[in-house]
Amino acid sequence: MPLTKEQIKLIENVIKDSLRKKFQTYNPETKNMPFHYRLLGRDRMVLFSFIHSLNTTFGTSIFEPVAEILASLNFEFAQKQYVVGDAISEQAQFEIQRIMNELTIGKNPNKAKEIERIRKVCNKGTMNKLKTVKVDLFVQSADETVHLFDLKTAKPNISNFKDFKRTLLEWIAIFLAKNPNAKVESYIAIPCNPYEPRPYERWTLKGMLDLDNELKVGKDLWDFFGNDGTYEELLNCFERAGIELRPEIDAYFSRFK
Structure with a gap:
């Protein structure tokens, strides 16, 4: 269409x-x-x-x-600068740190499994209050799956990828704290491919991001919307x-x- x-x-x-x-x-x-x-x-x-x-x-x-x-x-709903919440469970923070530690020593990222690990502890332990957390774009599909997007520049700083990954996981934890049964995904979104017509150099992100499930670049991003x-x-x-x-x-x- x-x-x-x-x-x-x-x-x-x-x-x-x-x-x-x-x-x-x-x-x-x-x-x-x-x-x-x-x-x-x-x-x-x-x-x-x-x-x-x-x-x-x-x-x-x-x-x-x-x-x-x-x-x-x-999508059924779309809103920029959407407030996802202002609290995260202490156990979710611990679980996210464990995931980050595993990735740092070479474990392959698997977003689906990471989300389920966070879901299990999303309301366990002390609920730590945060400053209001906003995502760049929130969209919800007809099947009620929620997609949270963090828009970045075309060539984000490689040294920041670890922080990007943590942010994506924390968004999941914050959203699940209020909606523990929700279907939710989070992504790094890069508006254009600076290497076009060659493919985006995804190897620069490999190791931290589940490239098939946490990254949308250029044509894939805009055609998704x-x-x-x-x-x-x-x-x-x-x-x-x-x-x-x-x-x-x-x-x-x-x-x-």
């Missing part, structure tokens, strides 16, 4: 509104770079700085709302938005020549 005209309009508006808002609030770095300016031009340096700044906000300002719109195609072909339609939305905004973009950066 292709995107509806209404969904396409919503997605393109999210993209355009986000970029226009960025233009209104962005202040180029004020540090003097006389050699760079003379070699490359101040407008190009401002553009480079702008793109870097935009990349840091792409997730919350564009990818999250777009994913929420797309997920409405296939929508349907087959959603990724290509989404790229077209970005292209159309870019073409429409081109005069505004050119006018903005011409100020810095």
Whole structure:
């Protein structure tokens, strides 16, 4: 099922509104770079700085709302920045640490088994209070399976994968604390494959993540939210938005020549 005209309009508006808002609030770095300016031009340096700044906000300002719109195609419920809870059982924390220790010494990850291990202790021991825990995107399918997504940059820092894994397991424990019988999954979501057309270099994540059940990248991610072909339609939305905004973009950066 292709995107509806209404969904396409919503997605393109999210993209355009986000970029226009960025233009209104962005202040180029004020540090003097006389050699760079003379070699490359101040407008190009401002553009480079702008793109870097935009990349840091792409997730919350564009990818999250777009994913929420797309997920409405296939899921009963979808919400960005969803609160999953604020408590985790002490025994679940101990179990998560045991899982992490096992992975560290070379045990292969198995998300299904890890979830069941956490489920058995999700309400055992002291319930430790946490700061309110939000996931980037929460979606629930017709069979009531819950999917929790942590959106990352295209090439996340390898040194952080251990923390990513712990976060995914803790989300499971926090959600099960309130819903012990729920069917729930958690994922690292990477919006695009920087190695395309080659496959994503999943080996960088191997050892911590159950790659088939905890990672969704690029086309697999967006087609999961929508349907087959959603990724290509989404790229077209970005292209159309870019073409429409081109005069505004050119006018903005011409100020810095």
